[in-house]
Amino acid sequence: MPASLLAPDSAALRTRDDLLAQMPWAADAPGLAQARLLADYVIGRRAGELDVSGRSSEGTFSAPSDAPDEVILVDDAHGLQARVLSELTAVRTYNDRLDEARAVAAEAPGAEPIADLVDLGDAQRTESAGAPAELWAVIDAPKATHALAEAITVLHPLVTTLIVIGRSDAMSRAVNKELARAFGRVDVSPGVGKNRLIIGSRPLTSPSLTRFPRTGVIDTPATGPLTVSAHGACFSGTKADEGSSLLLTALAEAAASPDPVPALTRPASVLDLGAGNGWLLTAAMAVTGADRGTGVDVSKAAVASASETAEANGTVVDIVLADAAEADNGRSDDSGVDPLGGAYDLILLNPPFHHGTAIETDTAAGMMRTAAAHLTPGGRVLTVFNSHLRYRERLEDLIGPSEQLVRTAKFTVVESRLPDQR
Numbered sequence: 159m160p161a162s163l164l165a166p167d168s169a170a171l172r173t174r175d176d177l178l179a180q181m182p183w184a185a186d187a188p189g190l191a192q193a194r195l196l197a198d199y200v201i202g203r204r205a206g207e208l209d210v211s212g213r214s215s216e217g218t219f220s221a222p223s224d225a226p227d228e229v230i231l232v233d234d235a236h237g238l239q240a241r242v243l244s245e246l247t248a249v250r251t252y253n254d255r256l257d258e259a260r261a262v263a264a265e266a267p268g269a270e271p272i273a274d275l276v277d278l279g280d281a282q283r284t285e286s287a288g289a290p291a292e293l294w295a296v297i298d299a300p301k302a303t304h305a306l307a308e309a310i311t312v313l314h315p316l317v318t319t320l321i322v323i324g325r326s327d328a329m330s331r332a333v334n335k336e337l338a339r340a341f342g343r344v345d346v347s348p349g350v351g352k353n354r355l356i357i358g359s360r361p362l363t364s365p366s367l368t369r370f371p372r373t374g375v376i377d378t379p380a381t382g383p384l385t386v387s388a389h390g391a392c393f394s395g396t397k398a399d400e401g402s403s404l405l406l407t408a409l410a411e412a413a414a415s416p417d418p419v420p421a422l423t424r425p426a427s428v429l430d431l432g433a434g435n436g437w438l439l440t441a442a443m444a445v446t447g448a449d450r451g452t453g454v455d456v457s458k459a460a461v462a463s464a465s466e467t468a469e470a471n472g473t474v475v476d477i478v479l480a481d482a483a484e485a486d487n488g489r490s491d492d493s494g495v496d497p498l499g500g501a502y503d504l505i506l507l508n509p510p511f512h513h514g515t516a517i518e519t520d521t522a523a524g525m526m527r528t529a530a531a532h533l534t535p536g537g538r539v540l541t542v543f544n545s546h547l548r549y550r551e552r553l554e555d556l557i558g559p560s561e562q563l564v565r566t567a568k569f570t571v572v573e574s575r576l577p578d579q580r
Contacts, residue, residue: 162194163195164207170201170207173201174194177197177245180245181241189236190238191352192298195350196323200229200247201246204246210357210359211357225292226293227293228294229248229250229294230294230296231250231251231295232251232252233258234258237263237265238266239296239298240266241266243296244266244269249270251266252271252272275313292319293316296321297323299323304370305391305459306332307370308391310336310337311368311369315361317361318361319358321358323354326349337357339362339366341359341361341365370389371463373386374396374397376437376441378398378403380445386467389462389463390459394435401508401542401544404564405438406438407564409422409446409540410445422573425538426503427451427452429505431525432508433454433461435464436477438506452476452499465477476499482524482528483521484524504537505533507540508541508542509541522543523552526557530576537576538575539573540571540572540573542569543570549572550570558575559575
């Protein structure tokens, strides 16, 4: 496996090495391998040493100007791609996740952040006369094909080249198929280390793009059919994930209990930490009849999806873009306004335990602390989690007395109570 797309004795490789030498702090930084691969490709194309596929252009024609005037980076998780490419061309960045957008802004302050890809598309089409001649986009390969499909749908009318970058073992043929819907040529670069590029060029004039948001129906005994909307990067799409379904079942059974708990069955307010497609919050509002509901998610795709799901079902709730793992979210800003909306009688929690491909539980602990900070005295938190994680003790420590409501081989639902007096 070569260490670079560039030839060992090439001028382009020396340029690449000189660039990285200016950033010695990045030697062990996460994301360096992919940032280096992108630098190889852009410098090699600009120098005429690489063709569109990332292979040597020796013996073929490749114009020295065959390089981007501007690059849009999508979901660069660490910001190093933006930092490196900012030394080579104009860079704009879009991140679906709020925490990753902050990391990019800190790492690459010279790059211009994009709040919304759809808004970018509308603005670019309106101002097409001033658009760069060679506008490229680079997308970090997402786990969900729908996330890639929506990004391609938005970016295709704007860009001349679209590159998907990721680990070779995680780049399925689905990436090639999605690019082929929009581009007349799709190339796969040589692998460098554990990474490679899949490159779409020659945008089709009549592409077969996927429409978003997608819609579906989730039908449960507790609620009847509910319309669900989902953008590409939204977790679980238009389906009800198994954990949330079990949590709703536990909530509905509590409502039907002969000795109901008011905080579970007749709460004045409901907060869903990690709203996803909005189905669970919409269903909980229907089951409990709460007057006020708020959903929080770190993903822009989830916030848009949850808002659309609630609206489609005539449910009035607030959906907030915020990091639910930060207990003091927004409390330290100049306005003093808590974006999560204060305290709630009932909080729903279905914490993730993966970040990318890594298993981690710090996010869950942060979300539990947020729940404790936003719970009314005597209020309840319903948490669903993978049974093998055994979160009950942690819930006891961070929130208060906790009781198992239901357990299956895969998931457990625990009710935690904040004592009436803190």
